[in-house]
Amino acid sequence: MAQYKMHLLVCGGTGCRASQSEQIVENLKSEIKNLGLENDAQVVTTGCFGFCEKGPIVKIIPDNTFYTQVKPEDCAEIVTEHVLKGRKVNRLLYEDPETLKHIEDSKHMGFYQKQLRIALRNCGFIDPENIDEYIARDGYAAIGKIITEMTPEAAIDIMKKSGLRGRGGGGFPTGLKWEIASKNKADQKYVVCNADEGDPGAFMDRSILEGDPHSVIEAMAICGYCIGATKGIVYIRAEYPLAIKRLKVAARQARAYGLLGEKILGTDFDFDIELRYGAGAFVCGEETALIHSMEGHRGEPTVKPPFPAEKGYLGKPTNVNNVETFANVPAIFLKGAEWFASIGTEKSKGTKVFALAGKINNVGLIEVPMGITLREVIFEIGGGIKDGKKFKAVQTGGPSGGCLTEKHLDTPIDFDNLIAAGSMMGSGGMIVMDEDDCMVSVAKFYLEFTVEESCGKCAPCRIGNKRLHEILEKICGGKGVEEDIEYLKNLSRVIKDTSLCGLGQTSPNPVLSTIEHFYDEYLAHVKERICPAGSCKALKLYTIISDKCTGCTACVRACPVDAITGEKRQPHVIDADKCIRCGACYDKCKFTAIHVQ
Amino acid sequence: MSNLKLQECHLKTIDEVCDSYKNDPGDLIKILHKAQTAFGYLPESVQREIAKRLKISVAKVYGVVTFYSFFTMTPKGKHAISVCMGTACYVRGAEKVVDEFKEHLKIKVGGVTEDGKFSLDCLRCVGACGLAPVVLIGEKVYGRVEPSQVKEILDSYTD
Numbered sequence: 001m002a003q004y005k006m007h008l009l010v011c012g013g014t015g016c017r018a019s020q021s022e023q024i025v026e027n028l029k030s031e032i033k034n035l036g037l038e039n040d041a042q043v044v045t046t047g048c049f050g051f052c053e054k055g056p057i058v059k060i061i062p063d064n065t066f067y068t069q070v071k072p073e074d075c076a077e078i079v080t081e082h083v084l085k086g087r088k089v090n091r092l093l094y095e096d097p098e099t100l101k102h103i104e105d106s107k108h109m110g111f112y113q114k115q116l117r118i119a120l121r122n123c124g125f126i127d128p129e130n131i132d133e134y135i136a137r138d139g140y141a142a143i144g145k146i147i148t149e150m151t152p153e154a155a156i157d158i159m160k161k162s163g164l165r166g167r168g169g170g171g172f173p174t175g176l177k178w179e180i181a182s183k184n185k186a187d188q189k190y191v192v193c194n195a196d197e198g199d200p201g202a203f204m205d206r207s208i209l210e211g212d213p214h215s216v217i218e219a220m221a222i223c224g225y226c227i228g229a230t231k232g233i234v235y236i237r238a239e240y241p242l243a244i245k246r247l248k249v250a251a252r253q254a255r256a257y258g259l260l261g262e263k264i265l266g267t268d269f270d271f272d273i274e275l276r277y278g279a280g281a282f283v284c285g286e287e288t289a290l291i292h293s294m295e296g297h298r299g300e301p302t303v304k305p306p307f308p309a310e311k312g313y314l315g316k317p318t319n320v321n322n323v324e325t326f327a328n329v330p331a332i333f334l335k336g337a338e339w340f341a342s343i344g345t346e347k348s349k350g351t352k353v354f355a356l357a358g359k360i361n362n363v364g365l366i367e368v369p370m371g372i373t374l375r376e377v378i379f380e381i382g383g384g385i386k387d388g389k390k391f392k393a394v395q396t397g398g399p400s401g402g403c404l405t406e407k408h409l410d411t412p413i414d415f416d417n418l419i420a421a422g423s424m425m426g427s428g429g430m431i432v433m434d435e436d437d438c439m440v441s442v443a444k445f446y447l448e449f450t451v452e453e454s455c456g457k458c459a460p461c462r463i464g465n466k467r468l469h470e471i472l473e474k475i476c477g478g479k480g481v482e483e484d485i486e487y488l489k490n491l492s493r494v495i496k497d498t499s500l501c502g503l504g505q506t507s508p509n510p511v512l513s514t515i516e517h518f519y520d521e522y523l524a525h526v527k528e529r530i531c532p533a534g535s536c537k538a539l540k541l542y543t544i545i546s547d548k549c550t551g552c553t554a555c556v557r558a559c560p561v562d563a564i565t566g567e568k569r570q571p572h573v574i575d576a577d578k579c580i581r582c583g584a585c586y587d588k589c590k591f592t593a594i595h596v597q
Numbered sequence: 598m599s600n601l602k603l604q605e606c607h608l609k610t611i612d613e614v615c616d617s618y619k620n621d622p623g624d625l626i627k628i629l630h631k632a633q634t635a636f637g638y639l640p641e642s643v644q645r646e647i648a649k650r651l652k653i654s655v656a657k658v659y660g661v662v663t664f665y666s667f668f669t670m671t672p673k674g675k676h677a678i679s680v681c682m683g684t685a686c687y688v689r690g691a692e693k694v695v696d697e698f699k700e701h702l703k704i705k706v707g708g709v710t711e712d713g714k715f716s717l718d719c720l721r722c723v724g725a726c727g728l729a730p731v732v733l734i735g736e737k738v739y740g741r742v743e744p745s746q747v748k749e750i751l752d753s754y755t756d
Binding site: 014015018019052053054055197198199200201202203206207238239240276277278279280281282293295296297298299300355357358359363364395398429431433437442445446449452455 | 664684720724726729
């Protein structure tokens with residue numbers, strides 16, 4: 001292998017590819033060739049760096065220079081200045097939003113300082129389409145050690161001691177899950193990787209599969225050895241074409257190296273994987289629904305027990321784990337259960353990957369130790385709220401979760417604390433909201449999602465959620481009454497108690513948690529008929545501030561319903577009864593004379 | 598919902614798709630994926646032919662097609678517009694972007710323009726939350742879309 005002095009890592013994740021990162025790779029390569037530097041510098045397409053807000057990212061090692069928002073036309077300068085002359089291109093360096101100084105390398109960026117990367121250890125570091133790079137980072141060393149030196153029982157014991165809990169949402173202890181599956185006797189068992197990431201705003205599983213597919217394959221093989229399965233299936237969303245492609249490439253390479261297939265590493269252990277595609281159904285994240293979908297049926301859940309560990313895919317014992325859970329496994333075996341258990345809180349060990357999104361400065365993917373506070377995540381890693389606005393709430397756990405507010409900012413984040421706070425870990429989506437977001441509309445948004453995604457098998461979920469959505473729509477439309485709030489609460493409890501699967505049992509959570517934390521906001525909608533955040537269209541009240549109005553008549557001409565009257569060069573007035581709250585006058589006024597309440 | 602009158606060549610395609618999975622009903626979803634790639638959508642006639650080959654009821658095939666949002670029974674426009682309505686895009690104003698598309702194209706979400714040039718859909722999270730709000734037209738990704746840019750984007754599709 002050639003020895004390069006410098007590596008230029010270019011993010012090849014979905015986000016950065018959408019902003020021309022492939023063209024950047026091409027340009028860097030050709031510039032390097034033009035200057036005859038092919039033997040000194042190598043361009044590598046990697047997985048996601050996590051700092052999606054400032055993509056596309058180009059990172060240069062060994063000095064960890066971190067260039068942000070690179071454009072294809074910047075490549076010539078990067079190569080001639082940095083690669084050839086050793087001078088950093090200052091204008092592309094990340095600028096600290098507080099000090100406004102350029103930061104020389106990624107280690108000094110607030111975004112990375114508090115992070116601890118275990119599941120994402122290789123993302124943004126290796127070429128995911130090259131198995132040698134994974135092996136160079138101790139890849140497949142764990143499976144080698146386990147199948148040649150350990151009994152399945154001993155390996156399961158390590159998993160149990162590590163304290164790893166399922167990262168897909170439920171938080172079930174992974175070691176225990178494997179033990180149950182291993183004890184059930186059958187002629188065939190299955191290992192399933194749940195990559196049907198349906199939580200809107202969460203993209204950690206996709207990033208892991210795009211950035212480090214081998215770690216998931218290795219972990220599935222380890223699981224197969226532990227529970228006695230020879231077949232693995234990755235159930236992946238068809239909407240993730242890049243992840244699918246990289247998984248296929250990785251599996252092919254692993255087979256060629258004897259790391260998948262028959263007699264792995266010369267032992268008697270056989271294991272191989274295949275891919276199944278999801279077709280866009282949120283409920284398929286639920287284990288039993290996922291298994292039905294893999295069998296070619298509608299993805300409807302069934303009552304547990306029997307659990308998949310007893311009767312799963314094709315009626316055989318099946319162990320289902322999520323992508324992020326699997327990505328942790330090889331690291332646990334390489335560094336030891338004690339190491340893993342030393343990270344995190346008492347009952348939640350290790351780290352968690354979160355997808356930070358919404359009204360936050362640094363949108364992206366982060367991995368932090370369990371027990372970190374929300375304040376550290378939002379204000380230190382996330383760089384605070386966009387445009388200097390005020391923090392209002394953060395939604396965790398997606399459509400099944402709830403919102404956390406200012407008073408939770410110093411709560412250590414782990415599985416149990418989030419549940420105690422009325423939310424949940426979920427798959428790790430964190431949507432940050434500011435003062436302009438109406439919490440009633442947010443609840444309505446989630447219900448809209450649940451109504452669409454409900455499979456319709458059980459009545460509480462199919463009909464109940466629809467009713468919840470209707471009431472929320474009524475409130476946002478300015479037609480709610482005070483009793484509606486109590487009705488929402490009661491109906492929510494009934495849906496939670498009587499639904500068949502996790503989807504219905506958790507779908508009212510966004511409603512309950514917004515009512516709990518933002519009761520006044522609901523009240524303002526139904527009693528005073530105003531939306532305090534100013535987001536519900538039907539509840540906006542437009543008035544003209546007479547001191548500021550110059551009588552230019554721009555608003556009169558913009559108003560589609562002739563609701564504005566007044567003499568030329570005299571202050572105008574809006575007739576609230578005629579006004580349809582379209583906001584056209586507000587957009588047209590050059591003197592900020594229109595007030596919106 | 599529009600049906601398709603199947604020609605000889607269509608039947609051959611369905612044969613090939615089903616044969617490639619040995620007519621196994623367990624692979625129904627994979628077969629539907631492949632058929633939709635070939636036809637662009639899954640009209641009733643195609644579903645009937647698939648059911649026949651897999652020896653399962655048409656109801657079963659229809660049940661699966663209508664269950665998953667990825668499958669569609671209406672053909673898409675020449676340029677399929679999908680506006681991401683994931684939570685991240687939603688809080689950054691995706692709804693206003695959808696409204697703008699609806700107004701310019703004079704169609705609802707799920708509809709196709711009369712000339713068949715554009716279709717409009719919403720989808721749940723493409724995972725490019727850093728670029729929110731995101732719009733996909735065909736394979737092309739538009740990031741940080743403002744409602745005021747919608748007209749310009751549409752005008753760039755001249756064919």
